[in-house]
Amino acid sequence: MTGTVKKKPVVIGKSKQPRCFKGVKNLPVDYFSNTNAWMTSFIFESYLRKWDSTLDHKIALILDNCTAHPNFSLKNIELVFLPPNTTSLIQPLDQGIIKAFKTFYRSDMRRQIIDAIDDGQGNGNDIAKNMTVLQAIHMSHNAWMKVTTSCIVNCFKKSGMVPITTNEALELDLPDVPVDISGLQIDKETFNEWLDVDKDLPVFQVMNDDEIAAEIVSHKEQGNDVEVHDEDEVEYAEDRVPVTRSEVFNAINTLRRAIEEHDIVISGYSDQNTLGRM
Structure with a gap:
């Protein structure tokens, strides 16, 4: 083990x-x-x-x-x-x-x-x-x-x-x-x-045969490209602008400088060699 x-x-x-x-x-x-x-x-x-x-x-x-x-x-x-x-x-x-x-x-x-x-x-x-x-x-x-x-x-x-x-x-x-x-x-x-504030919240659903069949049909009808929005996120929703390749490299360089200048330890990224390979 x-x-x-x-x-x-x-x-x-x-x-x-x-x-x-x-x-x-x-x-x-x-x-x-x-x-x-x-x-x-x-x-x-x-x-x-x-x-x-x-x-x-x-x-x-x-x-x-x-x-x-x-x-x-x-x-x-x-x-x-x-x-x-x-x-x-x-x-x-x-x-x-x-x-x-x-x-x-x-x-x-x-x-x-x-x-x-x-x-x-x-x-x-x-x-x-x-x-x-x-x-x-x-x-x-x-x-x-x-x-x-x-x-x-x-x-x-x-x-x-x-x-x-x-x-x-x-x-x-x-x-x-x-x-x-x-x-x-x-x-x-x-x-x-x-x-433990949420330990008593229901986390599973008991389903009969009809409900199981309905869920299977629903998944097939929705497919992978249908967008279904969560009402809880409507007000916060905003269009995401795709990140460009140059922005990625600029972000990596900024992170590398921050680690060098402020002795920041970030799990998985504190090794400079790791950042260099990204």
Whole structure:
């Protein structure tokens, strides 16, 4: 168990093609949509069948007992369902992986809001409301990249699925709370409440046969080129101007200078050689 195999996050939104996706050809996540932004058995099975077709080795996928997680056979993926009512005890994700992810995600979101306030872009509520699905996707990707392999391994050990030595300490590699939310002094209990503010939101949909059939038909009718807009983003929507090649190189050079002059450390880009190859 190494914790090094990290699939791209799956993000489910309400719109198949939100306005903020205009001009965007690549996303750092696997994006799906339905009217409620919920996981459904159709999305679940579609995702797993596509993943299964890319594998050349066998793996086991540990799953909660959820109506959106149907049991079906695949060539390379074996679905392993946990016993009922045991998720909080033996699901590795619930032993700290989700908490680490949410800590990084919410800290990044808070930092962006504070930076925008400092730049005079408005008050916190308006800035938060104007955040787009695309911004959330990039924050999700960045948060997942920050979850360390040691955190993943330790959560598997904590769940009992990986052996642990008697004297081994389990560390989840969570960021320091006050520092990571731009210096605001918030006690641990309040911060944990903030992390779990959405834990009771519905995230999956129980579908009967007619609803499953209707969703399949809907996906086929929409195709890949139909734009479906999210009402929550209408006011913020604006036309994206394609980035030119010269603008790309200018941005890279600006980033390189910033790292050189201000000793900035950006995960994945602090190495000058990395920037030189871009």
